[in-house]
């Protein structure tokens with residue numbers, strides 16, 4: 001099969017693959033350099049009403065949150081912490097983006113994540 005034929009069979013466009021690479025690079029750089037001085041805490045968050053309320057969330061059924069005042073990212077350890085880390089870091093990188101957009105970016109990043117990138121997260 002020629003190169004053109006292979007590209008036509010690829011489910012994702014070059015553009016979305018490029019975008020995913022760019023976003024993943026930003027997430028990894030954020031985690032490595034942490035220039036914005038966010039602390040990241042892994043804990044049992046889901047269902048912990050008290051902890052959620054302490055950090056300004058009324059819902060307890062969440063797997064991650066950003067406490068903007070304390071510059072703290074809390075990640076639930078129980079399910080898909082990798083997705084959640086990517087999701088919450090995207091919130092910090094794009095503070096004006098709506099939840100729906102963040103979920104779209106997270107999905108894009110996770111769909112294109114290589115094993116090496118997953119280790120870096």
Ligand SMILES: [Zn+2]
Nearest residue numbers: 087091099102
């Ligand atoms: Zn979110």
